[in-house]
Amino acid sequence: MQNYLYLEVADKLQDEIRRKVYGIHQKLPSENDLADQYRTSRLTIRKAIDALEKRQVVVKDRNRGTYVLAANKKISSGANGLAGFTEVAKKMNLNPQTKVLSLTEVTDYPQVVANDLRLNKDDEIWKIERLRYVNDEPMTHEQIYLKEQLLPMLDEKQAEGSLYELIEQNISIAYASQELEAVQLDKKTSRLLETKESSPAFLAHTVAYSVDGYPILYDDSYYRSDKYTFHNILYRNH
Amino acid sequence: MQNYLYLEVADKLQDEIRRKVYGIHQKLPSENDLADQYRTSRLTIRKAIDALEKRQVVVKDRNRGTYVLAANKKISSGANGLAGFTEVAKKMNLNPQTKVLSLTEVTDYPQVVANDLRLNKDDEIWKIERLRYVNDEPMTHEQIYLKEQLLPMLDEKQAEGSLYELIEQNISIAYASQELEAVQLDKKTSRLLETKESSPAFLAHTVAYSVDGYPILYDDSYYRSDKYTFHNILYRNH
DNA sequence: GTTTATTTGTTCGTATGTATT
């Protein structure tokens, strides 16, 4: 990560947007004007604006101009991409904590897990059960499955921290595929999350992959619906 | 929409990926090699690969190469972006239907709606209540609020079709901000969706905007959780 | 362990295309 010109320009533009130099209902200056202003090439301006588009700060309207996004920017999941629970919580200025409920080595696991992690018979895997707290309130219950060979020495102390960071000392995680369900909490989980029985929750099935397509981690997480929402920006066409 | 070179290359590459010419665990040819193969410039190849990245077909690994995405590509919401219910259903080869439960002109509406649509006192707006069916099963209950001036002549017949298409005859929709909750269905809604009372569901709050940031439409939709899931691909860093 | 080659990333310049106002 460095001092690339287009990122510098993108950051400056984003700051000007934050400071309301450019408002919502009015166009940004044209690419040529911005190129003159910042004394750089038009291509660099385009790359900067592309970056802001990815960050969901602006939208482009072909042949017309670039506008600031109107949507209210709450910090919640989705927009943050594949970020650990800890990272998201810190961005929100909250105090995240983790309790490891169990850490066991198993050979019996649900068929879905075997499929998604492409396990062979008798593959030994870690099964990790954790509770995640924010400001001392339980927020998420995680059930994680992980090939043992990826973290042979895992202990409970380590399992309290960021598993992603631990794993990435050996192999880097490129992306994850996530499927979201709405469910009612069962007796056990609602007790753990300190909610009424059968209160509504999200169930997120997540499988994380390395860049060359090998599955690394399987995660079933329950999120308390009263504490957590998923936010998304959807685009028309293009 | 035309015959742009980079899109042509992107389509060809995507087809080769579909035909397993390039597998998951192996890199695509380098940008220079592809430029030679397709007799074009390297920048055009880069634009093509960028397009495939947006379509969530490949991932890039800096200074190493480009890989095919491993995640199982189900057709469900999220990846499809801001597409109407009808469009998504058709992609899945399903038979979508719509029943308009009510279409009324109101001046009393929830405060959230007034806020999000930036309504002035006494603004008249349409309140539209619809049920969406797939293969004769109820799937979604929609509660839509819409400034009357945007569609002064709206009648029940029209309200059965795609509201987005209707609206876009006057003003084009650029994006929408969506917030997802997990809830239990109340008595009335569960009866309409033909589920047991208090069964789990998604509640999606959506506000659609024009490019220049004017709110156009407010939508509260309930999705049966047993018929619908949300799918997403999350990326690490960058 | 060091050097070299490979591969993606950035940045300039320039020209033309296309849709809108």
Next chain:
DNA sequence: AAATACATACGAACAAATAAA
């Protein structure tokens, strides 16, 4: 009809990081 503004496309060069010799 002309000016504006975003989009495509080529060429060229260097930077940065990784992988291979």
